Amino acid sequence: MSQDFDIAVIGGGIMGCCTALELARSNMRVLLIEQRALGGGTSRSNMGTLLLQTHRLALLPYARAGYSFWQDLGYEAGFVAKGSINLAFAPDEAALLERRTKLRQDAGVGVEMISLERLSELEPGLSGKPIAAAYAPEDAAVNSNRHHQVFTKLLADAGVHVLENTGVYRISVEDQGVAILSAGECRRVKRLVVASGAASGGMLERMGLGLPLQTKVLTLSVTERTQKRLSHVITHALGALKLSQTPIGATLIGGDWEGLPDERGGSGRVDLDTLLPNLRLAQYAAPYLNDLRLVRSWTALEAVTPDAFPLVGSVVHDPDVYVLAGCPDGYLAGPGLATALASRVLERACTFDVSTFSPLRFQASALAGA
Ligand SMILES: Cc1cc2nc3c(=O)[nH]c(=O)nc-3n(C[C@H](O)[C@H](O)[C@H](O)COP(=O)(O)OP(=O)(O)OC[C@H]3O[C@@H](n4cnc5c(N)ncnc54)[C@H](O)[C@@H]3O)c2cc1C
The missing domain is CATH 3.30.9.10 (D-Amino Acid Oxidase, subunit A, domain 2)
Structure with missing residues (x-):
């Protein structure tokens, strides 16, 4: 058992990698756990297009931030502003x-x-x-096949501890923190981000947190x-x-x-x-x-999600559990959403207001309907 990390992120797709990156760049000790290789889920099998002209208006600020993220990576990510x-x-x-x-x-x-x-x-x-x-x-495309290569380097440079081929099969929220069970090991952290793509709903449900994903x-x-x-x-x-x-x-x-x-x-x-x-x-x-x-x-x-907007924010407080999942065209908007979530975790000011994407919008309606 170990408590060496400030926070764990589950999922090595665009959402998990960018969140881990932001947190580590703000001096948090971050553990990223991925059941396959980085990008082993949808983030490596998608089309890699970065299209502002068809992106949903409410997500445009995040899409713009994502566009800049990929543009800055340039050739390394296969970025081409092809229109x-x-x-x-x-x-x-x-x-x-x-x-x-x-x-x-x-x-x-x-x-x-x-x-x-x-x-x-x-x-x-x-x-x-x-x-x-x-x-x-100005619309663009990147090569999502390079996800593993790009993020292996970025995460290593930022000091994120990455565990690949390590599936998390149980998470339990305890008084002292969150216990994460994987590959015969139990790790405890004070804070956790669930960024496990399509598996996020099931993972939260197993923690007793039903969200409509x-x-x-x-x-x-x-x-x-x-x-x-x-x-x-x-x-x-x-x-x-x-x-x-x-x-x-x-x-x-x-x-x-x-x-x-x-x-x-x-x-x-x-x-x-x-x-x-x-x-x-x-x-x-x-x-x-x-x-x-x-x-x-x-x-x-x-x-x-039922409203086709992402889940970005806290689902449990003290110990803190956050979720980042469910974004359409998330390869573009992901880096911006991750910045917004990381700011929440770090309790720092941020130009993005993700309160409309809070998971509480569904938890509240579930309570009202109960
Ligand atoms: C066919 C298709 C084409 C697309 N094309 C585009 C496009 O052109 N442009 C665009 O912007 N978006 C596109 N998207 C959307 C985009 O790919 C997704 O929004 C984005 O990749 C989601 O990232 P994610 O990190 O949430 O999920 P994922 O990339 O799926 O990452 C989640 C990770 O969590 C891991 N994980 C799951 N369970 C566990 C566990 N128990 N333990 C440890 N790890 C676990 C998975 O292995 C996975 O690697 C496309 C989507 C699809 C399906």
Whole structure:
């Protein structure tokens, strides 16, 4: 048993790594525990796009902070400010796109509606099917496959003690602190951050803290490599498509298409009923994909709350237990949310006001309904 650490963070995804980093940079002795390798969950299997033009308005300040975090890492994280183009294929989608673009412009996001001529200049590889498009030149992408490499170095430099391949299977809140059971060892800390992605809900539930975190299974695919055919990240006004060609020429194909749950507790399974429409829409938008073979399709888990806003804050006081989970497009907003949570832990002033994302909003409604 050990009490050498001021705080433990469970989860080596973007939320856990960035929180641990912030805390260690403020001189806390931090232990980070990850059941696989760093980024072994969704943070390494996601698409790595950093899109301000489609990000939810209430999360924009965090998205901007995340954007700067990745931009500062630059080449190391595979950061490329390639721009993004959001497409509409039908009149109702075009009307939605115009409304959303105006709202983003009012919030200071660099995005504009462009003509179809400009669209074909920017992306000659797209089909003639879109009827409207919005262009955000500063939107970007990183290579999420580098998550392990990037954070291993950052965390080591900051002095975070990282335990990989160490699954936490029980946590109990005691008078003197929090006891964390993993791999036959029990560690006690005064403070704990649960940043375990889709597993966060189950972990809190086992501590007797019921929070409404559901799990969504999302699908991604990658094609074989080809010459450069897409310069920007391409998205769809209704979220049904996301395309991005990587620097080595493979095309990533995503969108809001759900896979199937994996009863054995893995990261879900590909569902042909959703994969095929996803691929058809990709070919409809970018016909060059017709000539390419699909190399792999996979699924990854996302934690979602009923209002689709993250859980950021304290769930138990003295000893202190915090949670950071359930953010849509969390690879972008994660670093900013982690800064906000770390400020709460450190009781220091912060420009972000995360009180609206407090887990108490659900605990309070649960109490009211009881
Ligand atoms: C298919 C897909 C594509 C996406 N594309 C994008 C995108 O382009 N841009 C964007 O911004 N966002 C994207 N996202 C969202 C983004 O990937 C997630 O919001 C983000 O990665 C969540 O980070 P996290 O740290 O909360 O979770 P995770 O990355 O899942 O990290 C949680 C970690 O906790 C560990 N863990 C769980 N249980 C335990 C335990 N008992 N003991 C120890 N460790 C444990 C897991 O192994 C895991 O590594 C995408 C999501 C999906 C599913």
